[in-house]
Amino acid sequence: MDVYLVQHGEALSEEQDPQRPMSEAGRAAVARVASFLADRGPHLIDLPIVELRHSGKLRARETAEILGQAVCPKVRPTAVDGMQPKDDPSAVHAELESRRDEPAALMLVGHLPHLARLTGLLLTGDAGKSPVRFVNAAVLRLGFRNGSWAVDWYVTPACVS
Secondary structure, X not given: OEEEEEEOOOEOOOOOOOOOOEOHHHHHHHHHHHHHHHHOHHHHOOOOEXXXXXXXXXXXXXXXXXXXXXHOOOOOEEEOOOOOOXXXXXXXXXXXXXXXXXXXXXXXEEOOOHHHHHHHHHHHOOOOOOOOOOOOOOEEEEEEEOOEEEEEEEEOHHHHO
16 A cells, blocks of 8 residues: 655635635645646556545645646545544554555545654654654655555655746
């Protein structure tokens, strides 16, 4: 299994808009990363993305929609429980562990600190460790190979500017 972990694109502040949609800069960054992945899809995306999940927050849904249209247009983004910023990542971790041998991929669009804690669990077994420095609109691919999870690649907006 491959897992794509994505921190949502940059959002407006709560003062600007309580719903916190993505800013224009956030939309542009997600679109750049999505275009990069779509152009290089066969070289970067080995297994079909069969699920695209997001936290349900507007900025995560918008990010999932942009990425989904570019890299897996037949997969409908779905809001799920357990991916809010302060949610315990252990349930998502347990599901990924139970599915790790599947020949498919899953994309999760969420928030910090949830994504950092989930990554810590997958890569080190410790949610308190943050082995990856997430940035808005970046896509991290983890793959389960040879008995463990590992970082396959990490694409940030700065890499594709």
